[in-house]
Amino acid sequence: MKKTPALLILALAILLAxxxxxxxxxxxxxxxxxTATVKGEGQPRGYVQYQNYCSMCHGEGGGKPGTxxxxxxxxxxxPALLEKRTDLTPQLIKTYVRNGISVMPxxxxxxxxxxxxxxxxxxxxxxxxx
Amino acid sequence: xxxxxxVNASDFAAAIQQLEDAVxxxxxxxxxxxxxxxxxxxxxFMGEPEERLASAAVAPETVEQVQSxxxxxxxxxIPIYPVSTGKNLGYGGSAPVLSGSVVLDLKRMNRIIEVNExxxxxxxxxxxxxxxxxxxxQEKGLKLWVxxxxxxxxxxxxxxxxxxxxxxxPQYRNHFDSHCGMEVVxxxxxxxxxxxxxxxxxxxxxxxxxxxxxxxxxxxxQSNFGxxxxxxxxxxxxxxxxxxxxxxxxxxxxxxxLVRILNYLENTRVSNGMxxxxxxxxxxxxxxxxxxxxxxxxxxxxRPQDPELAQRIAKSGGLASPDLDEYAVRKGIxxxxxxxxxxxxxxxNAANWAFAKEKYAEIPGVKFEEGENYxxxxxxxxxxxxxxxxxxxxxxxMFSIGARSAMNPAPSxxxxxxxxxxxxTGEAIFEANKVFAAAAGEFGLPFLNFxxxxxxWERAFIFIFAFxxxxxxxxxxxxxxxxxxxxxxxxxxxxxxYRTPPAFQDAIMNTYSYNNHSLLRFHETVKDAVDPNGxxxxxxxxxxxxxxRETKS
Numbered sequence: 001m002k003k004t005p006a007l008l009i010l011a012l013a014i015l016l017a018x019x020x021x022x023x024x025x026x027x028x029x030x031x032x033x034x035t036a037t038v039k040g041e042g043q044p045r046g047y048v049q050y051q052n053y054c055s056m057c058h059g060e061g062g063g064k065p066g067t068x069x070x071x072x073x074x075x076x077x078x079p080a081l082l083e084k085r086t087d088l089t090p091q092l093i094k095t096y097v098r099n100g101i102s103v104m105p106x107x108x109x110x111x112x113x114x115x116x117x118x119x120x121x122x123x124x125x126x127x128x129x130x
Numbered sequence: 131x132x133x134x135x136x137v138n139a140s141d142f143a144a145a146i147q148q149l150e151d152a153v154x155x156x157x158x159x160x161x162x163x164x165x166x167x168x169x170x171x172x173x174x175f176m177g178e179p180e181e182r183l184a185s186a187a188v189a190p191e192t193v194e195q196v197q198s199x200x201x202x203x204x205x206x207x208i209p210i211y212p213v214s215t216g217k218n219l220g221y222g223g224s225a226p227v228l229s230g231s232v233v234l235d236l237k238r239m240n241r242i243i244e245v246n247e248x249x250x251x252x253x254x255x256x257x258x259x260x261x262x263x264x265x266x267x268q269e270k271g272l273k274l275w276v277x278x279x280x281x282x283x284x285x286x287x288x289x290x291x292x293x294x295x296x297x298x299x300p301q302y303r304n305h306f307d308s309h310c311g312m313e314v315v316x317x318x319x320x321x322x323x324x325x326x327x328x329x330x331x332x333x334x335x336x337x338x339x340x341x342x343x344x345x346x347x348x349x350x351x352q353s354n355f356g357x358x359x360x361x362x363x364x365x366x367x368x369x370x371x372x373x374x375x376x377x378x379x380x381x382x383x384x385x386x387x388l389v390r391i392l393n394y395l396e397n398t399r400v401s402n403g404m405x406x407x408x409x410x411x412x413x414x415x416x417x418x419x420x421x422x423x424x425x426x427x428x429x430x431x432x433r434p435q436d437p438e439l440a441q442r443i444a445k446s447g448g449l450a451s452p453d454l455d456e457y458a459v460r461k462g463i464x465x466x467x468x469x470x471x472x473x474x475x476x477x478x479n480a481a482n483w484a485f486a487k488e489k490y491a492e493i494p495g496v497k498f499e500e501g502e503n504y505x506x507x508x509x510x511x512x513x514x515x516x517x518x519x520x521x522x523x524x525x526x527x528m529f530s531i532g533a534r535s536a537m538n539p540a541p542s543x544x545x546x547x548x549x550x551x552x553x554x555t556g557e558a559i560f561e562a563n564k565v566f567a568a569a570a571g572e573f574g575l576p577f578l579n580f581x582x583x584x585x586x587w588e589r590a591f592i593f594i595f596a597f598x599x600x601x602x603x604x605x606x607x608x609x610x611x612x613x614x615x616x617x618x619x620x621x622x623x624x625x626x627x628y629r630t631p632p633a634f635q636d637a638i639m640n641t642y643s644y645n646n647h648s649l650l651r652f653h654e655t656v657k658d659a660v661d662p663n664g665x666x667x668x669x670x671x672x673x674x675x676x677x678x679r680e681t682k683s
Contacts, residue, residue, distance in 0.1 A: 062422070109164065
C-alpha cells in the first residue's frame with residue numbers, strides 16, 4: 001500500500017526506535033515493519049491491486065468462487081475471467097466493488113482506495129475497444 | 131448524517147472535527163456513501179429498520195492515533211466499534227452491533243512487525259490479513275506456516291479475537307489459543323501489554339503466553355473491554371512431510387468407535403492434523419473435498435443416491451437400521467470414513483499411520499485407503515491439487531458455498547452459521563442430528579439427510595447449520611425466527627454456540643445463564659469498571675454498558 005512521505009518518516013522513526021534483533025543469518029531471520037501485499041515491481045498499480053484484492057476470487061485456476069460464479073452466469077458468452085473481459089465499464093466495476101453482489105462483500109476505502117479502484121478499473125478496461 | 135444514540139448533533143460535529151485533526155480528514159468518513167461501505171454485506175436485517183448501521187467511521191494508522199480516537203470518544207461519550215480488516219463475514223462484517231456507533235477501522239494498521247523464523251512466531255497489527263502474512267512469509271522464503279481459517283479472509287488478529295479456527299496441528303488450529311501476547315488500548319486511552327509484554331524490554335513477549343499474575347488475554351476476545359492493536363501468534367514450522375490416510379467403517383454404529391479412536395489418536399498426537407469425517411454411503415463428502423467439488427461444477431450438498439438405498443432409507447424410517455448396514459456391507463461402501471492427517475517426519479508419519487490402523491483394527495470390517503503423501507514444501511502442481519488451508523495456504527474457495535454455480539443458479543447474498551459446540555463423540559453426532567432434524571422439520575428449514583461436524587476443536591465438535599442470507603425481507607425474518615428457536619433447542623440439550631452474528635449475540639449470551647447469569651453479570655461488572663462511559667463496542671457478544679442496560683430493562 002502506498003504511503004505518503006509523512007507516514008514513511010513515521011514508520012522509519014518507529015523502525016529506528018525498535019530494539020535491533022540479533023542477526024543470525026541462516027539460523028534466525030526477523031523482519032521489521034512492512035506492508036506485505038503483492039508489490040509487482042514494474043507492473044501497473046491496477047494490476048498489482050487486482051492481485052491483492054480480487055484475484056483470490058476472480059483469478060485463474062481452481063478454487064476461485066468469483067470465476068466459477070461468472071462462468072455459471074454467462075456460460076462462456078463472455079470470459080469468466082475478469083482480466084480477459086473487454087466489455088466492463090469503470091462504473092460497473094465500481095458499483096460491484098462498493099456495493100457487493102451475491103456473496104461478494106462490499107470493499108471499503110481503507111481496503112481499496114478510490115485511487116486504487118480507478119487503477120483497477122483502468123487495468124480491467126485496458127483491452128476495451130475504444 | 132446519522133448521529134450516535136444519546137449524543138447531540140453539535141457534540142458529534144465537534145468530535146468529528148477532533149477525529150479529523152487526530153487521523154487526517156481523509157480518514158474520517160461521514161458521507162452517506164462512505165458510511166454505507168461499513169454495512170454488513172451479510173446482514174440478516176438488510177433493508178430492515180433493525181439493520182445495524184454506523185454513523186461514521188474513523189481509520190487511524192498508528193496506535194497513538196487509536197489512543198486519540200478513544201480519548202475523543204470518551205470526551206463526547208461516543209460509541210465506537212473497532213474492526214480489524216472488517217471481513218468477519220457471516221459474523222457481522224464491519225458493521226457495529228449498536229446502530230449509530232462510529233466504526234474504528236483498523237485496516238490501515240497493516241504492519242507485520244516481526245516474523246521470527248527460528249522460534250516460529252509473528253507479531254502483527256490488526257489490519258494485516260492472512261494473505262498479507264502468507265505472502266510476506268513466502269516472499270522472504272521463511273519455513274513457516276500460518277494456520278488460516280477457511281475461507282481465509284480476514285486477519286489473524288480479528289479472527290483469533292472472534293475465536294476462529296483452522297486446520298493444522300491442534301496447538302495452532304484454535305486461533306485464539308495460538309496467540310501469544312497482546313497490546314491493547316484501554317477505554318481510557320492507556321496502552322497495556324499482556325503476558326511478558328508487561329515487562330519492559332521483555333525478550334519473550336511472543337514466546338511465553340501468561341506472564342505473571344492473572345492472565346487477562348481472554349477478556350479481549352469476543353468482548354468489548356479494549357482495542358487490540360498488536361498481537362503475537364505462534365506459527366507452525368514447515369513440517370518435513372504430510373501424509374493422509376482414510377479409515378472406512380461399514381456400519382451405522384461404527385461412527386462411535388471411529389470417533390473414540392480418533393480422539394485417542396489425536397490426543398496422543400499420533401495424528402495431528404484436523405480430522406475429516408465423511409459418509410461414503412450417504413454421499414457426505416469430506417470438508418477437504420469441498421473446493422474440488424465446486425471446481426467440478428457440483429456442490430458438497432449434491433448427494434445423488436442409488437434408488438435401492440433411497441428405498442431402504444425410506445423403509446427404515448431412519449439411518450440406523452440393519453437393512454442399511456447390510457446394504458453398505460454388501461456394496462462395500464463404507465457407512466462412515468475419517469481422513470487422518472499427519473504432519474511430521476516422513477518415517478514418523480508412516481509409523482503413526484500404521485499404529486492408527488492397528489488401533490482401528492478392533493472395528494470389524496474396517497478398511498483403509500492410502501491418501502496424500504507429500505515431501506514439503508509442495509510443488510506448484512501439488513499446490514493446485516490440495517485443500518490449501520491444510521497446508522497453511524489461504525484460499526477463498528469456500529465462498530463457493532452460496533455463490534452462483536451450475537447447481538445453484540440463484541445464489542444467496544451471504545450466509546450465517548448456527549454453530550453449537552457438541553461433545554466429540556459419535557453419540558453426540560447422532561443426537562444432534564436427531565434433535566436438529568426434528569427442529570428443522572418443525573420450523574420449516576431444509577435439512578440434509580445427515581450433518582457431520584465441519585470443524586473439530588481439540589476436544590469438541592462444532593455442529594454447523596447454514597442459513598442463507600437473502601435480499602428477501604420475509605425469508606430473512608423467517609430464518610431469524612428459526613435461528614432463535616434453534617438456539618433454545620440447543621441450549622435445552624446442553625449445547626451452546628461458539629460464535630454468532632450480532633443479531634443473535636444477546637440471545638446466545640442469555641443461554642449461558644448458570645446461577646442467574648453470574649458469568650454475564652461478571653462481564654458487566656468488568657465492563658462498567660474498565661469502560662465507565664460504555665464507549666467500546668456496545669452490545670458486542672451481549673455485553674452492554676450500564677447506561678444502555680438501564681434503558682433496556
